[in-house]
Each structure stands twice: as structure tokens, then as C-alpha cells.
Amino acid sequence: MTRHEFGRGVLCALALSALIGCGTVTKIGTQIGQGSGVITEQQATSINKTGAALEKTFADITPEQEYYIGRAVAATILETYPPLDDPAANDYLNELGQTLAMASDRPETFGGYHFLLLDSDQINAFAAPGGLILVCKGLVSCCRNEDELAAVLAHEIGHVQDKDGLKAIKKSRLTSALTTIGVEAGRNLGSAKVKDLTEQFAGGIQDIIHTLVTSGYARGQEYQADAVSVEILGRVGYHTGAMVSMLEEMNRRWDPHGPGFARTHPSPRDRIEHVAPVAGPAADRQSRPATRDRFAAAMSGI
Amino acid sequence: MARIRICVVAAVLLAATVALAVAGVMSIQVRTGKLRTRPSFLGQVTASVGYGDRVTVLDEKSGWIQVRTGNGQTGWIHNSALTEKKVVLNAGQGDVATGASGSELALAGKGFNDEVEAEFRSENPDLDYTWVDRMETFRLTPEQARRFLATGKIASPGGE
Numbered sequence A: 001m002t003r004h005e006f007g008r009g010v011l012c013a014l015a016l017s018a019l020i021g022c023g024t025v026t027k028i029g030t031q032i033g034q035g036s037g038v039i040t041e042q043q044a045t046s047i048n049k050t051g052a053a054l055e056k057t058f059a060d061i062t063p064e065q066e067y068y069i070g071r072a073v074a075a076t077i078l079e080t081y082p083p084l085d086d087p088a089a090n091d092y093l094n095e096l097g098q099t100l101a102m103a104s105d106r107p108e109t110f111g112g113y114h115f116l117l118l119d120s121d122q123i124n125a126f127a128a129p130g131g132l133i134l135v136c137k138g139l140v141s142c143c144r145n146e147d148e149l150a151a152v153l154a155h156e157i158g159h160v161q162d163k164d165g166l167k168a169i170k171k172s173r174l175t176s177a178l179t180t181i182g183v184e185a186g187r188n189l190g191s192a193k194v195k196d197l198t199e200q201f202a203g204g205i206q207d208i209i210h211t212l213v214t215s216g217y218a219r220g221q222e223y224q225a226d227a228v229s230v231e232i233l234g235r236v237g238y239h240t241g242a243m244v245s246m247l248e249e250m251n252r253r254w255d256p257h258g259p260g261f262a263r264t265h266p267s268p269r270d271r272i273e274h275v276a277p278v279a280g281p282a283a284d285r286q287s288r289p290a291t292r293d294r295f296a297a298a299m300s301g302i
Numbered sequence B: 001m002a003r004i005r006i007c008v009v010a011a012v013l014l015a016a017t018v019a020l021a022v023a024g025v026m027s028i029q030v031r032t033g034k035l036r037t038r039p040s041f042l043g044q045v046t047a048s049v050g051y052g053d054r055v056t057v058l059d060e061k062s063g064w065i066q067v068r069t070g071n072g073q074t075g076w077i078h079n080s081a082l083t084e085k086k087v088v089l090n091a092g093q094g095d096v097a098t099g100a101s102g103s104e105l106a107l108a109g110k111g112f113n114d115e116v117e118a119e120f121r122s123e124n125p126d127l128d129y130t131w132v133d134r135m136e137t138f139r140l141t142p143e144q145a146r147r148f149l150a151t152g153k154i155a156s157p158g159g160e
Ligand SMILES: [Zn+2]
Pocket: A155, A159, A222, A225, A265
């Protein structure tokens, strides 16, 4: 057994004990259902007998539900940040981004990974749940070659892989929404229930937007996304040091009081400090001539 | 040293348990999936599978799972496309009584679905999904990805 497999075994053990330890069984679901007259007492008993309602977490959101959440998050971001209608640049972004996503630990989401440029000079990007990734041209400007752009996109893929967006939904909201869904297992939703669920949905979207735009994830989640990015770069064959050289360029352009990443992400210096041990030294910017032309061509309109 | 050996044995036992848990029948949890000749996106496609399809697990290799479909086709698919839950496509009254608990069932089309999206959009008429729909049409095939890497002379350390 390799050391890697050994580590995985230990992780599995941890995950198992976590699963066993955390299953707080509640009957909240059927209580809510009965209270609103949605299900009969008999049905409630049947549900409680066949499967007790567990406390809900982001992990209970199915990929299909995550897909609809992601679409709403992306549409909401696009209200404030207009898209950059540059087919050549967006095609290139998707060629690179989707290739990187195939090398992630979560290459398959319900609707797949898709990338779009935003016509904003902010150093900013938004990873909507499920893989809709929006990147401001101001962030792309911090990238001087394909390897560095790959580092930026793979960081966003890291947020999707780790479901950071879903984790931003308030736990109370998640529990009540998913419990409603669970109790409704045996029947089609009535229009009142759709309205009810839509209210929870809208609240969840707000939670995510607030985190993406204003408050940011925990610093640990950002360092983790950087680590995932370096992992993906290495797997595909890009220079892992491109993460460091990209962050150095970002640091040159950094306004600590500016909008975007200055509000929601650790400073480039802090990120370099955390990622350098795994990424290695800054990559040589001239080291991959075969990608130079297509990068320059795609970026010519930005 | 003895303690290390016990740890290794424990880890092996646990890994075996997890492998057993993976074996059996799983469901496709993405809209469309492809089975491939080998555990890589660069493998040839042998079959397509759809949301909720049940597949039998044959083997597992570094994040990929070899499966057999209901009509006997086999191939590899990444584990992120699979769930151990049974995906119920058309949840009817009967499903509650099947004895499966909520943690074993995933109800397709339930909860946050197209119906909720339609209601959400009618309550937020200014929201424009045009570009969301458009960006979902940006699709890269594994063959295009392979060509993209080849022309850029990007070579992975693992050879793929
Ligand atoms: Zn981030």
C-alpha cells in the first residue's frame, strides 16, 4: 500500500466516524408537514418509520438542486456585472477551464463547468455552485500567460469542488427547506408549497451572493482553493509556480481598499505565503512558447 | 513499530469496508454521463447514461468506477457522477412506503427545480437568464481538451 492510499484509508476512517457521530435524528420534518396540513398523520408515521429526518447540511443538496441554485446565483451576479461578449475570449476561457475541471476531484457536476468573462476591471471572480464560473477581465489582466490564467480558473474550480457556495447558505434555512422537500417525497408540490420553497430558495441565493460579493469565505477556504488549484495544475501539466507568479502580479495591482478580492480574499502576499510550499517558486513567464500565440489572440480584445 | 502495524491493519480493514460499501448498485446523479473504455476522460465512449440510471459497480480505480448498465453495457465513469442513493425520477405516493429512508433516496426534480426557478424568476422579473443559458452551451468534448493540451504542448507528469 502506498503512503497515498494509506492516507486515504485514514481519511475514510475519519469520514466514517464523522458520519456515525453526526447523525442527529429529529422528527422536525414530519412535525412541520403535519402542522401545515400537508401530510396526514398516517403518512407522517410512515415517513418516520421508514426514515427519520436527519439534520440537514449542504451535503444533502442534490447536484440537481445545486444546479438550479447556481443558475440563480449566476443570473444575480450578472445583474451587477455585465458579461463580456467576446466569443474568442470566452471560447478560449472554456477550452482552458473545462480541461482543468476534468482533472479536478469533482469533474462531473449536474450541468457541467462553464466559464464567462465579465466586463469589469475589478480583480474579482465568482464561482456559482455547480460550476458556472464568472471571471472579471480585471482578474484576467493579472495573468500574463496561459499557466497563470489556469491558476486563476483552477482556484474557482476549487470553490465548486469544495461546495463553498453551498456552505454559505444559512443552516437553519437549509434544514427547513430540505425538510420540506423530504416530507413532500410522496406527492407533487402544490402551488403554496412552491411559493414556500421559492422563498427559501431566494434566501439561500441571498446568503451565497452576500458571501461572494461582500463578506468572502473563511480564509481557510481560500487557501484550500489555492491548494486545489496547484493540485490541478500539476495533474494537467501546467507550472504550479504559475500560481505564485500570478499572485505576485496581482500584488502589484492590489488596492487593499479596492472592490472585489480586496474585500473577499486574503491579500496576495498572504496567499503566496500559504501556497508557496506546495506550488514551488514563481514560474518563468517565458517557459511555454506553444501557448503564447493562442493566449495573446484570445486576450487581444480585453 | 507494533502500533504502526496495527494502524496499517486497521486502515486496510477500513479501506476494504469502504470498497465493499462502494460495490453494489449506484445511480447517475448528473444530467448526462458517458461510460468510457478506460478510467480517463480520454478513453473512448462506450455508452451514454442519463440522470437516475442504475448501474452495477464492477471495479474502482483512482476515482473512477467501472459499471454495467441495465442493458449490459460496461465502461468507466468518474465517481463524482454517481451516488449511492437511489434517484427516484417520478416520486409517487408509493415511494414513501418502499422502506427506503430519506438518506437512501434522492428525489429527482423535487425541491429546488425548474418549477421553483420559474416562480423565482416571476418574482424577480428583472433577473435575466439569457447569458446563463448561453454559457451552458459552451461545451468542450474530451477530444477537444486533448487537442488543446497537445497543441499547447502541455504534458501531464502521469502521461495523460
Ligand atoms: Zn477564492
